[in-house]
Amino acid sequence: MHHLAEIxxxxxxxxxxxxxxxxxxxxxxxxxxxxxxVVSDSIVHIGGIMLILIGILVFSRIPLKTVGxxxxxxxxxxxxxALIMMQQSFEHGLIVIFKAVxxxxxxxxxxxxxxxxxxxxxxxxxxxxxxxxxxxxTYRALFIFIDQIENLIKSMRLRGGxxxxxxxxxxxxxxxxxxxxxxxxxxxxxxxxxxxxxxxYSGGIINWHxxxxxxxLDFLYVLISIIILAGxxxx
Amino acid sequence: xxxxHISDGVISAFWGLGGYLIVGLIIFLILRxxxxxxxxxxxxxxxxxxxxxxxxxxxxLGPLPVHLSLAVLSAIIAGPALGFIAIFVVNFLLAFxxxxxxxxxxxxxxxxxxxxxxxxxxxxxxxxxxxxxxxASIATAIGVIVSMTMMxxxxxxxxxxxxxxxxxxxxxxHEVEHSNEGVHQKHEDGHLQQQHGxxxxxxxxxxxxxxxxxxxxxxxxxxxxLLGIFTESMGTGLIVKFFNKIRPDITGESNTAVxxx
Numbered sequence: 001m002h003h004l005a006e007i008x009x010x011x012x013x014x015x016x017x018x019x020x021x022x023x024x025x026x027x028x029x030x031x032x033x034x035x036x037x038v039v040s041d042s043i044v045h046i047g048g049i050m051l052i053l054i055g056i057l058v059f060s061r062i063p064l065k066t067v068g069x070x071x072x073x074x075x076x077x078x079x080x081x082a083l084i085m086m087q088q089s090f091e092h093g094l095i096v097i098f099k100a101v102x103x104x105x106x107x108x109x110x111x112x113x114x115x116x117x118x119x120x121x122x123x124x125x126x127x128x129x130x131x132x133x134x135x136x137x138t139y140r141a142l143f144i145f146i147d148q149i150e151n152l153i154k155s156m157r158l159r160g161g162x163x164x165x166x167x168x169x170x171x172x173x174x175x176x177x178x179x180x181x182x183x184x185x186x187x188x189x190x191x192x193x194x195x196x197x198x199x200x201y202s203g204g205i206i207n208w209h210x211x212x213x214x215x216x217l218d219f220l221y222v223l224i225s226i227i228i229l230a231g232x233x234x235x
Numbered sequence: 236x237x238x239x240h241i242s243d244g245v246i247s248a249f250w251g252l253g254g255y256l257i258v259g260l261i262i263f264l265i266l267r268x269x270x271x272x273x274x275x276x277x278x279x280x281x282x283x284x285x286x287x288x289x290x291x292x293x294x295x296l297g298p299l300p301v302h303l304s305l306a307v308l309s310a311i312i313a314g315p316a317l318g319f320i321a322i323f324v325v326n327f328l329l330a331f332x333x334x335x336x337x338x339x340x341x342x343x344x345x346x347x348x349x350x351x352x353x354x355x356x357x358x359x360x361x362x363x364x365x366x367x368x369x370x371a372s373i374a375t376a377i378g379v380i381v382s383m384t385m386m387x388x389x390x391x392x393x394x395x396x397x398x399x400x401x402x403x404x405x406x407x408x409h410e411v412e413h414s415n416e417g418v419h420q421k422h423e424d425g426h427l428q429q430q431h432g433x434x435x436x437x438x439x440x441x442x443x444x445x446x447x448x449x450x451x452x453x454x455x456x457x458x459x460x461l462l463g464i465f466t467e468s469m470g471t472g473l474i475v476k477f478f479n480k481i482r483p484d485i486t487g488e489s490n491t492a493v494x495x496x
Contacts, residue, residue, distance in 0.1 A: 003332065004289075038248045038338055074333040078242040081390065099244020104333025111331045128266050130278060131320065137282020138289075138324050145290040153294065171466065174294050175473030178287070178305075182312070182474070183482055185287060189280040196279070 005146060006066060007108075011115045016060040017217065018109075023118035025218035030110040032225035036232040037102045043091065045232050046098040052228070053105040062112045070108050074100040133205050137192070144188070145181060152177040241343060241386070243336030246393040254341025258323060261348075265316045277317055284309040285321035289328065303470045306347045306382075307354030307375040311475065311486050315355045319348045346385045354378025354471075358486075367479040367486065372472030379464045 011019070018026070033049060040046050057067055078100035086093030111119070116139050124132045153174075156162045161173040193201075269275055291305040310318030323344045330337040354374045361370035478485045 034337060070332050074242045081245040096245055100242030103243035103336055107331045107333060107337060130266050133278055134282045134324050137279045138285040141283045141286035145286050149290050171469050172473055175470055176477055178291055179474050179477035185283040189283040192279040193276050
């Protein structure tokens with residue numbers, strides 16, 4: 001899960017044209033591209049969209065190594081379904097993998113160029129406040145846990161509590177480590193609630209406000225996605 | 236573990252939309268209840284539990300090709316309602332990494348939510364008679380089986396997987412019949428065999444290609460699934476046992492008469 005911290009860093013510190021676009025325009029772009037990938041049944045179309053996405057990732061100076069590692073997940077998981085579909089035809093199977101990888105590339109482009117907080121802010125427009133709050137609390141707790149679990153596993157390894165082929169012992173020790181983390185986390189969440197209550201929390205940490213105007217580039221970015229979607233539907 | 240995380244494009248978008256609608260309705264009802272009751276104080280905890288699920292997935296377990304999902308544990312700690320929301324949040328956030336499709340978040344949530352709901356309810360029931368470890372392990376195992384069945388059923392219905400399985404079974408059956416009836420029959424159906432045979436041999440892709448350790452094909456898949464059930468149920472059981480020793484109030488087991496040694 002260290003990728004999460006890495007992605008967070010890339011999205012916040014990145015300074016490309018795409019990074020500077022508004023979150024709304026990037027989310028609309030991601031939505032249209034996702035629809036294009038889902039509705040398309042052509043390897044050429046999806047392959048073309050993937051090339052465009054890779055091009056934008058390169059243009060945004062996103063490390064392709066990180067992207068490659070992340071794309072492995074959907075490629076691996078879609079393989080099971082692809083194998084089933086390949087019994088109908090090889091092309092069907094390949095389309096399943098292409099769709100999974102293409103959709104993942106699309107989402108990765110969004111999160112590597114837009115910070116999570118900005119995404120939550122846009123989501124707060126149409127999602128219940130409490131739900132957006134849970135997203136934020138999750139996001140906050142994640143970074144605390146990532147450090148904790150890394151330290152705990154490091155200590156476990158140093159003390160001989162983690163052995164590659166002793167699955168039951170590993171499970172037992174990992175369960176203890178997660179247990180400690182849960183106890184800390186519950187105390188942390190109670191404290192968090194008390195602090196928020198003192199500050200008058202009644203749901204709704206993030207409020208929608210837009211400090212940047214929709215510029216020409218934002219329109220262009222959205223337009224590209226509309227053209228891609230239209231292209232997929234027409235051709 | 237049941238969250239093999241169906242990727243985008245595997246299932247029709249209409250099914251995905253249906254999943255979102257159902258999940259949206261469930262979340263709406265849960266949040267309405269939360270706003271009216273003192274469950275609001277559990278909102279930060281729901282976020283914490285969701286984060287815990289994501290972190291739990293990243294913990295390496297040696298050579299096993301599975302990882303913990305802690306869905307049942309989340310529902311035991313936060314309650315089935317808030318646990319369901321935590322699962323939605325986890326699926327949504329993971330979809331940004333390509334770990335499950337964005338269009339399938341609703342369906343994945345229903346599947347894992349069912350696991351959490353069944354598991355946590357069974358835990359409540361079993362913990363009155365069994366030790367926390369046993370009750371959590373059994374409840375989780377049953378929960379995972381429920382979600383796996385749902386997932387396989389869903390994939391079967393939406394991708395025509397059943398037809399493929401049936402087709403494969405009939406094909407196999409057909410071949411056996413051929414070998415029994417002799418060479419002449421084999422020649423008569425030569426065209427049909429060539430059609431199917433070409434498909435399998437030319438492309439060479441099949442479930443038989445799946446390999447794990449010394450096993451391959453369906454045996455490997457079944458072993459991976461069993462390992463998943465074992466890992467998840469043992470992991471959850473051991474964590475609950477740990478709580479019972481240190482903070483029994485977390486799982487609401489402070490008044491349980493039966494305890495682990």
